[in-house]
Each structure stands twice: as structure tokens, then as C-alpha cells.
Amino acid sequence: MDIRTRIAPSPTGSPHIGTAWQALFDFVFARKNNGKFILRLEDTDKVRFVPESAKQIDETLEWLGFEVDESPSKGGNFGPYIQSERLDVYRKYADELLEKGLAYNDEGAVKFKMNKEGSTAYHDLVGGEQSSRGGKDISIENSTQDDFVMIKSDGFPTYNFANVIDDHLMEISHVIRGNEYISSMPKYIQLYKSFGWTPPQFAHLPLLVGSDRAKLSKRHGAKGALEYKRDGFLKEAIINFLALLGWSHPQGKEIFSLEDMIKVFDFKNFNPASAYFDETKLEWMNGEYIRRMPDEELTKRLQDYLVDHPAKEKIAPIVPLIKERIKKLSDFIPLTDFLFEKPEYDMEVFNKLKIRDIKSAVGKILEKVKQLKSPWDAKEFEGTFKELATELKISNLDMFQLIRAAVSGQLVTPPLFESIQILGEEETKNRIKEAQEFAS
RNA sequence: GCCGCCUUCGUCUAGUGGUUAGGACGCUGGGUUUUCAUCCCAGUAAUCACGGGUUCGACUCCCGUAGGCGGUACCA
Numbered sequence: 001m002d003i004r005t006r007i008a009p010s011p012t013g014s015p016h017i018g019t020a021w022q023a024l025f026d027f028v029f030a031r032k033n034n035g036k037f038i039l040r041l042e043d044t045d046k047v048r049f050v051p052e053s054a055k056q057i058d059e060t061l062e063w064l065g066f067e068v069d070e071s072p073s074k075g076g077n078f079g080p081y082i083q084s085e086r087l088d089v090y091r092k093y094a095d096e097l098l099e100k101g102l103a104y105n106d107e108g109a110v111k112f113k114m115n116k117e118g119s120t121a122y123h124d125l126v127g128g129e130q131s132s133r134g135g136k137d138i139s140i141e142n143s144t145q146d147d148f149v150m151i152k153s154d155g156f157p158t159y160n161f162a163n164v165i166d167d168h169l170m171e172i173s174h175v176i177r178g179n180e181y182i183s184s185m186p187k188y189i190q191l192y193k194s195f196g197w198t199p200p201q202f203a204h205l206p207l208l209v210g211s212d213r214a215k216l217s218k219r220h221g222a223k224g225a226l227e228y229k230r231d232g233f234l235k236e237a238i239i240n241f242l243a244l245l246g247w248s249h250p251q252g253k254e255i256f257s258l259e260d261m262i263k264v265f266d267f268k269n270f271n272p273a274s275a276y277f278d279e280t281k282l283e284w285m286n287g288e289y290i291r292r293m294p295d296e297e298l299t300k301r302l303q304d305y306l307v308d309h310p311a312k313e314k315i316a317p318i319v320p321l322i323k324e325r326i327k328k329l330s331d332f333i334p335l336t337d338f339l340f341e342k343p344e345y346d347m348e349v350f351n352k353l354k355i356r357d358i359k360s361a362v363g364k365i366l367e368k369v370k371q372l373k374s375p376w377d378a379k380e381f382e383g384t385f386k387e388l389a390t391e392l393k394i395s396n397l398d399m400f401q402l403i404r405a406a407v408s409g410q411l412v413t414p415p416l417f418e419s420i421q422i423l424g425e426e427e428t429k430n431r432i433k434e435a436q437e438f439a440s
Numbered sequence: 441g442c443c444g445c446c447u448u449c450g451u452c453u454a455g456u457g458g459u460u461a462g463g464a465c466g467c468u469g470g471g472u473u474u475u476c477a478u479c480c481c482a483g484u485a486a487u488c489a490c491g492g493g494u495u496c497g498a499c500u501c502c503c504g505u506a507g508g509c510g511g512u513a514c515c516a
Contacts, residue, residue, distance in 0.1 A: 010516055045515055109514050127445080129501090132456070136445095144443045144512075152514040159516045183444050183511035206446080213508065241452090244464090248453060254464055271453070274509065278451045281465040291478075324478040335476090382474080389474095400474040412476040 003035025004173045007061075008163065010042045011053035014224035015060050017277065018178075018208045018216045021242045025205065026176050027066040028243075031262045035173070039071035040166060041082040044156045054082075060225045064235050065258070070170075078170040083162050090157040093165050093195070094150050102194045108153030112161070112191065114145045120186035125174075125203035127272035134268055138182060145186045160184060164191040172200050179204035179272070180215065203267055206246040207274045216277070228282075232305060232330030237286040245275040255288060287327035295319050305329040311340050317422060321414035335414065339422055343409025343431070345438040350405055353398045359439040361392055362406055366432045374425055378417050406435035 005026040009019050030037040039061065043049055058073060070076025080086055094110045097103035103112050121139040128136040150161035157165070167175055181188075182204050192199040208216040216222040228238055239258050243249075248271065249256055250264050290298060299319045306312045306329075315336075322335055350358045368384050389399035404416050407428055413419055420428050 008516090012516085042516070048515070107514085111514090129456085138444075140444065146512080149514045154514075156514085158514070163516090178510090178516095179445060180510050180516085185444095204445085207509070209509075215510070244452060246452090252454065252463065254453095273446050275453090276451065278465075281452065284465055287478095322477095325476065386474090396474055398474095404475060410475090414476085416474070 001173055002171070003030055003033035004038060004171050005030045005035065005176055006038040006040050006167070006170065006172050008040045008042050008166075008177075009053075009057055010045060010048070010159075011050060011057065012045065012048040013050050013053055013218065014056045014226060015053070016216065016218060016222035017225050017228065017242070018222060019057075020060055020064060020225040020238070021208055021245060022176065022178065022205060023061060023064070023066050024239060024242050025203075025247070025265075028258070028262050028265045029174060029176065029267075030069075032265050036069040037066065038076070038078075038170060038172070039068045039074075039081060040170065041072055042159060042162065043082060043084045044152075044159060044162055046154065046156065056224070056226060063226070063229055064239060081170075083157065083166070086162075086166070087155055087157075089169070090151060090162055090165055091155075094157075094161070097150070097194060100194065103150060109149045110151040111147045112150050112187070112194075114142065114147050114187070115190060116143045116145065118142055120189045122185055122189060122199070122202060124182070125201060125267040126179075126205060126270045128268075132268075133270070138185070140183070140186050142186050142190075145184075148187055160187050161191070164188050167200055168192070168195070168197050174201045174203060176203045176205060178207055178215075180207065203270075206270065206272050208245060209274045209276050211276070213274070213276065232328030232332075233282065233286050234289050234301065234329070237282065237289045240289075241282045241285050245277065246270055246273075255285070283327045290326060290329075291324055293323075295323065298323060302329055302332055306332065309333075318414070321418050321422075325414065338408040338410060338413065339419065342434070343407075345405075345409050345435060347439075349409065349411060350402070350439065352411065353401055353405070355392075355394055355398055355402060358402070359436060361394070361402055362432060362436040362439055364388060364392065365403060365406065366429070366436055369429055369432060376420070376425060381417060381420075403432075406432045 007019070007023040007026045009015055027037045029035070039057070041054060041057070054072065058071075061068060068074060070078065070081060072080065072082040094103060097112065098105070098110065103110055119139050119141045121137060123135055123137050125135045128134050148160055149158050151157050185202070189199055210216050210222060229235075236257070240255060243256075243261055244254070248269050249261070250266065250269055253260070293301070295316075299316045302315060302319065303312045306315075309315075318336055318339065322332060325335060326332055355361050365385070365388070368388055372381065372384065385399050385403065386396055389396050392399075400416060401411055404413055405411060407416075407420060407423065423431070
């Protein structure tokens, strides 16, 4: 059987990170089995519909590299892939059930007549005894279910009805979704049965929760997936981090690629307990990816990220200096802005150094700098100022921190000599002079 | 209320009856480093929700309880 998975978000806003998380597993499972990954828009809630979201969903999947095989914008043989354009389809199947006497009209809506006898059992691919984790059998009493609306009075189907019709018509082989749908499984199974269809396989994923341990949603602090892009996270880090939420690598790996995950993926490695999204660990992982990235690649990523940066074409030499100092692409700016614009001096910064007479010390530095023969040599530079430190009876540490402050206005910067080289000798002298004037 | 899912360090997790309950993030301390960071080393932290069984032996199996979350919508 061909493997076909689907991500079926409802366009009610920018997709949050939980949607991206589910898409990851749909995508990975499809790719692992040379199957198809499908995007279907479930825009059946006219009230909550947000026009922008379809575009943002595409953008999110594209950013993460989850290439869809069939979708509203891409098309496919089972389309349309947007439910508002399939109203006649749902109507047709609703009529079929009406004819069979399995559904009835009620105040303008069409409702499904649940059989409340017995119970519904199915096998879920996620969870199971700790010892095997081969999935679990779930059974729910049918008496817990009520008749439910299939077609609303506005002519739109409900999720409960449309997802069954579309999953069958689009030949979805594996339904991967959040476990908030487990309780409704009797509805879906009975629907499949009433049409004489074989249900697909089901994998109900654990819930992603917010800091309050409630299901992740906008209200509960869920950030939009694209916000992470804006914040300077790398897609590789996001994917890797998401993969580790509820799922674990069979070899215990912490850092691994999407390709690697596709090779080893198995539902049995899911932990069915809810997981909390800890952004601190994401930041660590993002830093990890940044450090492992070749300089050229990181330069390119930074340039793509820093769209409005005035000097983005000139950042290549800076990249090696900041690579181990940033966790997110956005960290580049505060760390390097002194290289592109004059610093604003603050006496507080200078006062942190154990130097009595800042002004005269800076003056001495300026003199020494003027005497250095061009081009400046790192060893000579270092030697010169160590001597000056001894002469002024201050520590080497304070000496170099003073130079750093004079040149950048800060006490934390990329390596000093390299930064000075990027600034240029003239600019460096100018800044030291300005610092001296400021200290007066 | 009823039904379902879940319960291992603060967080993400490993764990297939016998382990000093392992790893990662975080945090703390130390080393390298002219700042910061990186890197390295060490440490911290889980009476495995609780109570009963079963067993020579239970985090692992069974029963129960509690708690959390989810569902119980013409939301998805």
C-alpha cells in the first residue's frame, strides 16, 4: 500500500509551532516510506477564518523544507485540497447516509446517528507498554458518544465529518494528529463503517503543552512557527529540537539531521506523555548548529537574515569572530554594531575598570598607537600595551579592557585585535581620540 | 459528572524484572582564554505520583487511588 500522510491545519491564524511539529512527523514518515506528504486546508470554520494563514502555512512548510507533494497551491489528483471548495462532495456523502437512514436532518443541519451499543476498539501506533511500545489498543464505549453534526446549517461540514471523507478520498494511509481526537474515534470509525470503507492507520501524538501545562495554543504562549525564523533560529535547529519533543532517536543521539531522522524513524520511539517546549534548550541547540556550520554557510544565512543591514555584504570577515559567541542570528547585531557605527560612550563602562586616571591612560594609549608602524602586528601590539600597563601600574587585563572600551564603548566584544583590524587603523585612532575627549 | 490519554531530575528524555536509575539542557564549581563566548573537567538534582499485590527480586507485570491534561460544540 502506498503511504500517504497529511497535515490538515485550519487556517485560523499563523500556524503555531505545534503545527510545524506535527508536520515534521507526517513529512518524515512519508519520506521514509517513499510516500506522499499532503497539505489539506480545513477551512470549515468561517468565523475563525483568517485569510492570511494559508500563505503563512505554505511559508512555514517551505522554510522548514517539508516539501509537500499535493496541496491547494500545488494541486494533485485528489483535489481540491481546500475544504471550502469541496462542499458538494460532503453534501453527496451526507445524502448517501441520509438515504441509508444513518443520518437525519435537524434544524438545518445534518446529523449522524451514532450507534450507542457496544464499544469501539482500534489500534493506535503511538504508546503502549513501556516494554514494547508497539502501539496500544484503545477501546471506548459507544454510549459515551452523541449524534453529531456532519453538515452545519451554513452548508459547511464539521471537522468530524470532513476529515473522514477527505482522508478516505485522498487515500491517506496514516492519520497522524494530536491525541485530543482519541475521544472522538468512535465517531470516525462508525463513519468509515457506514460507507463500507477501511479506516486508515492512526497515530495520535502526545500533546505539546505551554508553561501552564495546558495544550499549546496562542492563548497559552504558543509562538507562531515563523516567529522563530524572525528571532534568528535556524531551521535545522528547530527541526532537531522538535524531533526530540515526544520522540527520541533510537541511538540516543541528541543532534541529528532530518535525513538521519528519516532513516531511523519509527512510531515506537514516541513517548505518549505531553511535552513542554523549553526555549532555553532550543537556544543551546541553535548555537550548536551555528558553531558547526562552515563560515561561508553561516555568512550566507546571516546575510539572508539581516535583510536591512547596511553593511551585510561586508560581514564575511566578521563571521569567524562571532560564530562562537551567538546563539541566534539576531545576536549578531548587538555584538557587532560598534564595527559599523561610532560607539556611544558611557562613563559607567570606564568606571568598571580599576584605573584612576582614565583620561591620561587613554591619552597614553593614543600616543602608543600613533607610534605603531603600519600595518599593525598583533604580537607587537600586544607587547606594546603590556609594557604600557606595567608603566601605568595597571593589570594587563585592565589595559586591554580600556582599549576595548575606547574602541567599542563596550567591555564585551569579539576579540580585540581582530576587531581593530576590521575597523582599520585610522578609525581606531579616531575612536581612541574621541574616547579621550569623552573622558575629559 | 462521564469517558479517554498520561505520570522517571526544574525541563526534554533513556529504560523490555536484578542498573550506583543513564544522557541532554539549565544551574554551580574548576581549567584554558587580554573581555565575552567557545572548549575541557567535575558537581547538582528523580524516595521512578501514591497505595496494595505478584515475584527470591519491581521504575519495569497486575489492581486501585490521586493528580495533570484532553474530549464531552452547527471549534478543530
